Amino acid sequence: MATTDARSETVKADWLARLxxxxxxxxxxxxxxxxxxxxxxxxxxxAEVGSYDAPALRLQRDFTRVLLEPIARSAPxxxxxxxxxxxxxxxxxxxxxHYDGQWHLHYRHAGSSAVATIxxxxxxxxxxxxxxxxxxxxxx
Numbered sequence: 001m002a003t004t005d006a007r008s009e010t011v012k013a014d015w016l017a018r019l020x021x022x023x024x025x026x027x028x029x030x031x032x033x034x035x036x037x038x039x040x041x042x043x044x045x046x047a048e049v050g051s052y053d054a055p056a057l058r059l060q061r062d063f064t065r066v067l068l069e070p071i072a073r074s075a076p077x078x079x080x081x082x083x084x085x086x087x088x089x090x091x092x093x094x095x096x097x098h099y100d101g102q103w104h105l106h107y108r109h110a111g112s113s114a115v116a117t118i119x120x121x122x123x124x125x126x127x128x129x130x131x132x133x134x135x136x137x138x139x140x
Contacts, residue, residue: 012049015073018080022096022103022126023055026068029128033135035061046073064139066093086138094134096126105130 027037037060041053057068065088071081080098094107103126124130 008049011073012046012052015049015080016052016054018098019070019082020055022082022098023057023068025126026059026131027057029131030057030059030135032128033132035059035066035135042070044070044073049073059135061135061139066135066138071095084134093138097123102126105134107134 023039027039030037038058040056040058042056043051044054045051054070056070059066059068065086067085067087069083069085071083073080075081075097078097078099080096080103082096082103084094084096086093094105096103096105098104104123105126106123107130
């Protein structure tokens with residue numbers, strides 16, 4: 001039992017470190033792009049690692065509000081899912097999936113072809129530039 005507990009704690013710690021690094025990056029980039037930010041926590045439940053608090057981030061510029069919210073520690077083909085919502089409607093505008101050692105931004109730009117799920121959209125590695133593209137499109 002102790003080995004399983006130690007493994008669960010390691011898995012959780014790795015996820016929280018990956019997620020914390022993402023929130024740090026997005027907070028820094030958003031600030032450089034003129035967005036106000038505020039960190040918050042989200043209570044998460046995970047069958048493998050139990051309950052824990054995960055970092056999330058609120059962004060605001062003028063009257064546009066966005067929430068970077070962790071969704072799941074793992075999913076088929078991904079080592080983490082985080083959504084980017086336009087609030088207060090909670091319109092899912094983009095999803096971030098961690099795979100191949102980095103975060104990938106899945107975002108359907110205005111005017112692009114419809115897809116069944118956001119995961120089917122051609123992704124781009126997350127960067128300040130790709131985040132700016134998404135955030136600027138939301139402001140228009």
